[in-house]
Amino acid sequence: MKYHIITFGCQMNISDSERVASVLESMKYKKTSNINEADLIVVAMCSVRQTAVDRVHGLAPKFKKMNKINKNLKTVLTGCVLKKDKRNLSKIFNYIIDIKDIQKISDFLEDKHGVKFRSSEILRQKDYLNIMPNYSSRFSANIPIMTGCNNFCSYCVVPYSREKEISRPAEEIVCEIKNLVKNNYKEIWLLGQNVNSYKDCACQCDRTDNCKEINFPKLLKMINSIPGNFWIRFTSSHPKDFSDELVKTIAGCKKYKHYLNLPLQSGDNNILRKMNRPYTAVQYKNLVKKIRKAMPDISLSTDIIVGFPGETKKHLENTVKLFRDIRFDMAYINKYSPRAGTSAAKLKDSVSPAEKKHREKVLTEILKATALSHNKKLIGKKIIVLIDSKKNNIYFGKSEGYKTVKIAQESRLKTNCLIGGFSRVKITNANPWGLEGILI
Numbered sequence: 505m506k507y508h509i510i511t512f513g514c515q516m517n518i519s520d521s522e523r524v525a526s527v528l529e530s531m532k533y534k535k536t537s538n539i540n541e542a543d544l545i546v547v548a549m550c551s552v553r554q555t556a557v558d559r560v561h562g563l564a565p566k567f568k569k570m571n572k573i574n575k576n577l578k579t580v581l582t583g584c585v586l587k588k589d590k591r592n593l594s595k596i597f598n599y600i601i602d603i604k605d606i607q608k609i610s611d612f613l614e615d616k617h618g619v620k621f622r623s624s625e626i627l628r629q630k631d632y633l634n635i636m637p638n639y640s641s642r643f644s645a646n647i648p649i650m651t652g653c654n655n656f657c658s659y660c661v662v663p664y665s666r667e668k669e670i671s672r673p674a675e676e677i678v679c680e681i682k683n684l685v686k687n688n689y690k691e692i693w694l695l696g697q698n699v700n701s702y703k704d705c706a707c708q709c710d711r712t713d714n715c716k717e718i719n720f721p722k723l724l725k726m727i728n729s730i731p732g733n734f735w736i737r738f739t740s741s742h743p744k745d746f747s748d749e750l751v752k753t754i755a756g757c758k759k760y761k762h763y764l765n766l767p768l769q770s771g772d773n774n775i776l777r778k779m780n781r782p783y784t785a786v787q788y789k790n791l792v793k794k795i796r797k798a799m800p801d802i803s804l805s806t807d808i809i810v811g812f813p814g815e816t817k818k819h820l821e822n823t824v825k826l827f828r829d830i831r832f833d834m835a836y837i838n839k840y841s842p843r844a845g846t847s848a849a850k851l852k853d854s855v856s857p858a859e860k861k862h863r864e865k866v867l868t869e870i871l872k873a874t875a876l877s878h879n880k881k882l883i884g885k886k887i888i889v890l891i892d893s894k895k896n897n898i899y900f901g902k903s904e905g906y907k908t909v910k911i912a913q914e915s916r917l918k919t920n921c922l923i924g925g926f927s928r929v930k931i932t933n934a935n936p937w938g939l940e941g942i943l944i
């Protein structure tokens with residue numbers, strides 16, 4: 505029996521899929537990258553924007569066609585699924601299973617002979633985050649340290665699809681990373697909708713005075729002290745939870761590489777208030793100042809939403825101003841997408857699609873210029889690159905600042921370059937979206 509997984513969305517969804525794969529392999533399913541060969545198709549979906557939901561609906565004709573050829577084909581939907589989408593999507597999928605209950609997939613499926621699957625160690629796990637994932641990379645691992653979100657930004661479905669914040673025990677996270685490092689993993693991504701509100705009440709005291717709570721900075725220090733040559737990265741972090749202790753900790757952790765995604769969403773205080781983002785543009789700017797003072801070489805990215813209900817040209821100007829001032833290295837610029845059930849969905853989606861596109865373009869142009877000027881400063885520098893892929897005989901990798909680096913072909917002949925290993929590279933060229941270099 506063969507399975508095929510389709511993943512839409514962020515690193516958290518990729519991480520979900522790695523757990524789904526692990527559950528299926530424990531049931532003796534074999535992975536196939538060819539969807540047409542599959543007996544079981546699992547879709548890990550994202551609900552953050554309507555376009556992602558539409559893509560899942562778009563699978564219906566394909567499934568119909570496949571069902572005609574393979575009558576036993578089963579389809580399962582999981583990931584970030586909203587209650588209100590379930591009814592419609594249940595017309596396309598045989599089963600919709602909450603990611604938190606993914607072990608229960610065995611209750612629905614039978615093997616070739618119509619026999620139910622025997623309960624394995626994995627299928628008996630109560631908490632899905634305890635399932636050892638089937639990592640999709642052999643050198644870069646996604647480790648969810650927490651899931652859910654308590655922030656209820658007015659536009660966002662995550663608190664509804666992922667529900668309340670739950671942190672994984674620090675001891676378990678450290679143990680997983682130790683094993684990965686032993687197995688030569690070079691990049692550890694700590695994941696969560698809001699990683700910096702991580703809290704493990706390790707003493708299980710119900711938060712009395714002597715509570716030995718492990719917060720995010722403490723967790724980072726524990727991971728940083730694991731012996732071995734590896735990089736630590738994390739995403740996403742919320743500006744409101746970015747404490748002085750966290751700034752000091754990341755500046756002091758040698759294994760934390762200086763790349764930070766710090767979602768701003770808007771540079772206008774009125775819009776930030778309507779978004780339920782509890783900081784002002786000046787507070788965000790001061791936080792960036794503090795972070796850059798502690799780590800002058802930090803590469804900074806952000807998330808922005810353009811066209812939030814009621815966003816006028818004046819409001820956008822404030823975002824443009826902040827965007828110019830901060831000079832981001834990278835930004836994920838999203839066009840506002842109304843999500844039913846969120847409080848912003850009650851407001852009129854006042855900005856037209858064409859205007860949203862225009863606003864996205866305005867910010868992208870600024871980003872192009874600021875990213876290029878940051879990248880140009882790296883020309884002539886010798887940096888470490890984690891090589892991650894090879895296309896048409898050209899190697900690619902990521903710098904410590906998470907910039908894509910293209911390795912010139914001829915330099916490979918002189919030095920060995922391994923996918924999944926660190927290489928020293930001299931940067932010879934720069935563009936807004938990446939760097940080029942030669943191996944040294």
Ligand code: SAH
Pocket residue numbers: 552553659660661662697698740741742767769807808809838839840841842843
């Ligand atoms: N926890 C992170 C973001 C997680 S969602 C934070 O605090 O910012 C990833 C990104 O999707 C968000 O940063 C936001 O820019 C975008 N996003 C979320 N809901 C959206 C919506 N309704 N329309 C457009 N973009 C949205």
Ligand code: SF4
Pocket residue numbers: 653654655656657660661662663697698742
């Ligand atoms: Fe969504 Fe992030 Fe806000 Fe949580 S903090 S509601 S995940 S945008």
